[in-house]
Amino acid sequence: MLLAVDVGNTQMVIGVFERTDLQQHWRVATHTERTADETALIFQGLLSQVGLSFDRNVTAVVISSVVPRVTEALRDMTRRYFHFDPVIVGPGVRTGMPIMTDNPREVGADRIVNAIAAFARYGGPCIVIDFGTATTFDAVSAKGEYLGGSIAPGVEISTNALVSAGAQLRNIEFVAPQSVIGKTTVEAIQSGVLYGFAGQVDAIITRMREELGGVAPSVATGGLAPVIMPHAHTVDHHEPWLTLEGLLQIYELNTRGGE
Numbered sequence: 001m002l003l004a005v006d007v008g009n010t011q012m013v014i015g016v017f018e019r020t021d022l023q024q025h026w027r028v029a030t031h032t033e034r035t036a037d038e039t040a041l042i043f044q045g046l047l048s049q050v051g052l053s054f055d056r057n058v059t060a061v062v063i064s065s066v067v068p069r070v071t072e073a074l075r076d077m078t079r080r081y082f083h084f085d086p087v088i089v090g091p092g093v094r095t096g097m098p099i100m101t102d103n104p105r106e107v108g109a110d111r112i113v114n115a116i117a118a119f120a121r122y123g124g125p126c127i128v129i130d131f132g133t134a135t136t137f138d139a140v141s142a143k144g145e146y147l148g149g150s151i152a153p154g155v156e157i158s159t160n161a162l163v164s165a166g167a168q169l170r171n172i173e174f175v176a177p178q179s180v181i182g183k184t185t186v187e188a189i190q191s192g193v194l195y196g197f198a199g200q201v202d203a204i205i206t207r208m209r210e211e212l213g214g215v216a217p218s219v220a221t222g223g224l225a226p227v228i229m230p231h232a233h234t235v236d237h238h239e240p241w242l243t244l245e246g247l248l249q250i251y252e253l254n255t256r257g258g259e
Helices: 038-047 067-083 108-120 156-164 185-212 225-231 243-257
Strands: 001-005 011-019 022-029 058-066 126-131 135-140 146-153 218-221
Touching: 001 067, 001 243, 011 038, 011 243, 022 038, 038 185, 058 067, 058 108, 058 243, 108 126, 108 135, 108 146, 108 218, 108 243, 126 185, 126 225, 135 185, 146 156, 146 185, 156 185, 185 218, 185 225, 218 225, 218 243
Parallel strands: 001 058, 126 218
Antiparallel strands: 001 011, 011 022, 126 135, 135 146
């Protein structure tokens, strides 16, 4: 079985594939201080809960990560417990997608992985929105080229910054208020967060579509996608495990001679 891991600044998304079928998936918090051995305990516990053996069922590992310390812990864990090297998305790893930015090395691995999976599902041009620590928007051309994108502060960190800076403000639940015109401080923050970020999504997607020629399906992923999507009008598809699908494609491309 293939163990696929996407490491973000806030969460790790983990999946197990049997051939091309995603059998199980989890989200866990990212902790940069975990050692390889501690990381192995986390993975062992998740797999054992669904009847899988940590050391007998896993035959390959593929990783995308934007957190170098966690990347190294995962690399060490794979070598120590599985006795082979993982496929890690980065320089030297084939993706099958040309990166048309000024500095391809600075593009986050997760953004490329998402773009690959979205293009495979919906063709091009297309747009990917990932609601994570940051909200990222990525554009793929009709020929399957990664063109670039937009990065905005994420929903959660923006809300936390607002609450921490205001003495009379407090944390909120991410649910829609009774009306856009909030009658309480909590409702006012909920309105600003949900409808404000939804408006941001619609504005950026609309402008990207204009640059891409007018028509481009948009695909949302990330842990906070279900929070904003009901209030945005330009998001066409929701694929919560899009990054894992892209990791599977990259693994196959690098181990089975795909093109």
